[in-house]
Amino acid sequence: MKKEMLTGNTAAAWGVRLAEIDYIPAFPITPQTEIIETLSGWISEGAMDARFVTMDSEHSMVAAAGAASATGVRVFTATSSQGLMYGFEMLYTVAGWRVPLVMINVSRGLSSPITLGPDHNDILAARDSGFLQIHCENCQEVLDSVLMAYRLAEDERVLLPVFVNLDGFYLSFTREPVEIPDMDEVRRFLPSYKPEHAFFNANRPMAQGVAVLGGAYYSYFKYQMHLASQKALDVYKEICRDFEKEFGRKYDAIEEYRLEDAEYVLIMTNSFSTMGKAAVNRARDQGIKAGLLRLRLLRPFPEEDIRNAIREKKSVGVIDQNISVGKGGILYSEVAGCLYNEKQRPFLISFIGGLGGKDISPQEFEFIFGQLIKGAGAEKVESPHLLYTQEEWEEMQKLKEIAGKE
Amino acid sequence: MLKLRFHGRGGQGAKVASRITGTAAFLEGCHVQDFPLYGAERRGAPISAFTRISRGTIMERGVIPNPDITIVMDQTLLSDPQAEPLAGLKKNGVVFINTPDSPAQVKDEYNIDAQVVTLDITNIGLDMLGSPIISTLAGAVASRIVGIGEESLKNAVEKELSKIITDQKLIAKNIEAAIYCFRTLELLKIKTIQTTQRQDSVIRMPFEPAKISTPSINTTASSLLKRTGNWRLFKPFWDHDVCTKCMICVTRCPEGCISLNEQGFPVADYEHCKGCMICAEECPKKGIKAVRESGSDSVEVMGT
Numbered sequence: 001m002k003k004e005m006l007t008g009n010t011a012a013a014w015g016v017r018l019a020e021i022d023y024i025p026a027f028p029i030t031p032q033t034e035i036i037e038t039l040s041g042w043i044s045e046g047a048m049d050a051r052f053v054t055m056d057s058e059h060s061m062v063a064a065a066g067a068a069s070a071t072g073v074r075v076f077t078a079t080s081s082q083g084l085m086y087g088f089e090m091l092y093t094v095a096g097w098r099v100p101l102v103m104i105n106v107s108r109g110l111s112s113p114i115t116l117g118p119d120h121n122d123i124l125a126a127r128d129s130g131f132l133q134i135h136c137e138n139c140q141e142v143l144d145s146v147l148m149a150y151r152l153a154e155d156e157r158v159l160l161p162v163f164v165n166l167d168g169f170y171l172s173f174t175r176e177p178v179e180i181p182d183m184d185e186v187r188r189f190l191p192s193y194k195p196e197h198a199f200f201n202a203n204r205p206m207a208q209g210v211a212v213l214g215g216a217y218y219s220y221f222k223y224q225m226h227l228a229s230q231k232a233l234d235v236y237k238e239i240c241r242d243f244e245k246e247f248g249r250k251y252d253a254i255e256e257y258r259l260e261d262a263e264y265v266l267i268m269t270n271s272f273s274t275m276g277k278a279a280v281n282r283a284r285d286q287g288i289k290a291g292l293l294r295l296r297l298l299r300p301f302p303e304e305d306i307r308n309a310i311r312e313k314k315s316v317g318v319i320d321q322n323i324s325v326g327k328g329g330i331l332y333s334e335v336a337g338c339l340y341n342e343k344q345r346p347f348l349i350s351f352i353g354g355l356g357g358k359d360i361s362p363q364e365f366e367f368i369f370g371q372l373i374k375g376a377g378a379e380k381v382e383s384p385h386l387l388y389t390q391e392e393w394e395e396m397q398k399l400k401e402i403a404g405k406e
Numbered sequence: 407m408l409k410l411r412f413h414g415r416g417g418q419g420a421k422v423a424s425r426i427t428g429t430a431a432f433l434e435g436c437h438v439q440d441f442p443l444y445g446a447e448r449r450g451a452p453i454s455a456f457t458r459i460s461r462g463t464i465m466e467r468g469v470i471p472n473p474d475i476t477i478v479m480d481q482t483l484l485s486d487p488q489a490e491p492l493a494g495l496k497k498n499g500v501v502f503i504n505t506p507d508s509p510a511q512v513k514d515e516y517n518i519d520a521q522v523v524t525l526d527i528t529n530i531g532l533d534m535l536g537s538p539i540i541s542t543l544a545g546a547v548a549s550r551i552v553g554i555g556e557e558s559l560k561n562a563v564e565k566e567l568s569k570i571i572t573d574q575k576l577i578a579k580n581i582e583a584a585i586y587c588f589r590t591l592e593l594l595k596i597k598t599i600q601t602t603q604r605q606d607s608v609i610r611m612p613f614e615p616a617k618i619s620t621p622s623i624n625t626t627a628s629s630l631l632k633r634t635g636n637w638r639l640f641k642p643f644w645d646h647d648v649c650t651k652c653m654i655c656v657t658r659c660p661e662g663c664i665s666l667n668e669q670g671f672p673v674a675d676y677e678h679c680k681g682c683m684i685c686a687e688e689c690p691k692k693g694i695k696a697v698r699e700s701g702s703d704s705v706e707v708m709g710t
Contacts, residue, residue: 098616159616197617207623213445223611224619231613 001185006178008171009034011139012078012104012164014178015146017042018186019102022073023051025064029083030116031168032106036078058087062103066094069101069161070208072199074150074192077101080168081108081122088126094161095130095225097209098197100153101161102146103131107270108168109356117357118167120270120322124298124330130225132162132232133298135269137255140178142166144249147181147190151239154193158232160225169357170271181247189246233300253302255294256309258284262291263314264372265346266365267306267335269295272321272354279365288369295331303338310339315347315375317368320384321354328352328384347375350384360387407460408552408596409470412544413491414479415637417449419541422566423477424455426545426584430554430562431459439464450637450680452489459552470494474596475551476501476520479527479544482636484516495520498597502547504528504540521594523551527587528639532698534583535576538639542567546584550591559588629678634661638681640696646671648693655685655694 006014012035016024024043026036042048055061058079069075079087084105094101105123109115123133132152134145142164149162166172200206212218233253240251257277259265264283268276273294283290293309293316295302310316318336320329327333332350339345349371353360364387371385410427414420421442428440437460444453456470471494481503483489495501499520503512506529509522527543542563549559563584567577642655646669655672656664663679664672674685686694 096621098620156615156617159620197620204624205626208620210621210623211446212621220611221619221621224614224616227611227613228616228619 001179001182003177003179005175006139006143006180007034007173007175008136008139008142008166009106009173010038011143011178012146012166013038013042014180015143015164016076017048018143018181018183019074019076019147019150019190020187020192021048021050021076023053023065023068023075025053025055025061025068025075025077027055027058027061027079027083029058029080031108031172032078032080032083032104034172035104035106039076058083059090062087062090062094065101065103066090066097066099066161067200069094069099070097070200072193072195072201074154075099075101076103076146078104078106080106081110084122084126085110088129091126091129091131093209096221098159098225098228099161100150100159100193100195102149102153102164103161104146104164104166106166106168106172115356116168118170118271118321119355119357120165120320120330123163123165124322126163127299127330130160130229132158132160132229132236132300133165134162135165135296135298136171137271137273137294137296139171139174139176140249141251142171143178143180144243144247144251147186148236148239148243148251150193151190151242152232152236154195155232155235155239156196158228158235159197160228160232165270167271167357174271179247185246189242229300233297233302236297236300251296252305253297254305254309255296257292257294259291259293259309261289263289264291264369265310265313265316266290266292266368267295267310267316267318267331268292268321269298269331270321272319272360275360276319276365279362279369282362282365283369288373290369298331301334301338306335306338307342310346311342311344313346315349315372317349317351317372319351319353319360319368319387321352323352323355323384332384347372351387352384353387358387358392361389363389407458407462407464407466408475409473410457410459410475410477410548410552411470411473411491412455412457412477412479412548413483413489414453414455414544415449415483416444416451416453417539418479419539419544420453420455420477420479422541422570423479423544423548424457426542426559426562426566427548427552427554428457428459429565430545430549430558431457431552433558433561434554436461437464439467443469449682450634452483452486454489454491457548472496474499475548477544477548478503479540481505481507482638486636492516492518500551500594500596502544502551504544523547523591523594525587525590530583530587534586535579542580542584543587546587547591550588551594551596553593553596556585556588559584633677634680635675635677638679638699640681640683641676641699642674642679642681642683642685643695643697644672644674645693645695648691650691650693652690654688654690658684658688660684 043052065075065077107118109119136142145164153162244250266276280290318332329350412420412424424440428438432438439458442455478491502523504527506526513522527540531540651670663675667673
């Protein structure tokens, strides 16, 4: 084990290197490029024994990844934002093949307008594809999640592809100390992939992802994916326990931060959760019983864990770093949905923050806690409430002036 | 309500037949629904189409598992396990079969309980229209069985064909052929009864590991098992006196069905040949004949 300053992207690349990947079909896109660059560098130096192929697009890339995975080798690929959109058609296809590849998405806002800053509309658009989704808060978690993702994907009870998600810039290019485990430790946790499941073999003709004309057949295959994804929740927890035994770091489907006696709770995901935790600490200093619940696994959606964590809280603010245009925050709807049948449930408020990488300031967190404390007694809350400051509004006015808008 | 199900092979016109029947009934003032159902479109593959006709509002959608009237546009479908044209037919329903055989023969051969009507509309098509596309003829037959008036049928054929062809002469010929079929059949009495719901319960689907629940096929040789030879209307027949062994037919066969015998003459794998007759079209010596296949008898209708 050694500790080094790594960006989120190089931490991801280390995860892939330690997982002893066989094949990487690649297509670069900012802010994911560094992952691919690092891996291709290692392969050309001979530090990694993997086949690296640059593809003509993300669509081909996902297709190649799925097909290679179906031969029984360990496959990795990565993308971001518009690239994910371009490969989107193949996501459903390879998930339906039930191939255990791992794909990293470095979240970046979707055009238009074009930006390089992060939000999660890219990865959340893929939430129904059959891929499982692990969302990371820091660079260490990125490396660790890649290793865990392979264990999860390759488990015979699951056999679904897995996304590991990290925020562009906030993690992708942000360096922080990361523990790099030794190879033999990793091999104990993640042995090489030995598929029992049918896989492509030149000597044995077969067809995969075949046509099924008839809704009953189609429903069977689709619903089995759903059941496998649900099963993945228990499998994932087993993997977390094994991971802790081997490496000492503890993960779960959700992370509870100062939640035990909390009355006012933030629900967040990904790197902005760090800022959320700082806001919880500040609120605690002021005597507010604040806490934070970070969703680490979004597919399968850990409903029971979420219910248990917030059932008896006074009020909960879901901060969505995404916007479902015409509806609001995606996670808000999901959290609200899983609480509906609870007799005792917290007051739930929806906030949209951090879109396209927009900072969430301490004042904005204070505003959120203010709203949460007002809670059910408050006047009708604007839903969703976009986090936006006076200063940002004034900046925007200046920009409009420059653009010649009256 | 009357529920009709049409069974044909891709290209024969089952969809148009169902639309003609639908439009004819619509012109008679009925409420109507019609729609086709097919997979990846292939000429010759089994397809079906559906028509619902009612005096009141139709509160149903989708496939018709229990038709009152079944129109079988190709006799070979009766022995095709994928097509199952007789499935769900009501005991007092009507089944029309396109065949030269008599109703009694067919009833006996396929063990059919329902009322059987037969007419060789393929031959009528070949005689009157010069091709085995029998959409209007099947539409006419269905309209007759339903009890639609002749004028509505005529207007429906014109209306529907005008959407797909511009040749006025061909449309006129189709109307003529349709009316011929219409008049050839006797008017039937159809009793409709309410469909009894199938007794079936809703289950909770159990989890099955990916090894089982992935849409993969591990058994080999599936194309060999699926014999597509019964899709044929015409069978290629080689005249080895004319054949120069140029092998153009071998290379042009889209199904790879033609191989050479020990003497170097082309022979077809009739279990898989779909009878597209591209070989005959491409033969420079015109040494391949199209032989009409009809039940057990083969009738030569096209010469060299």
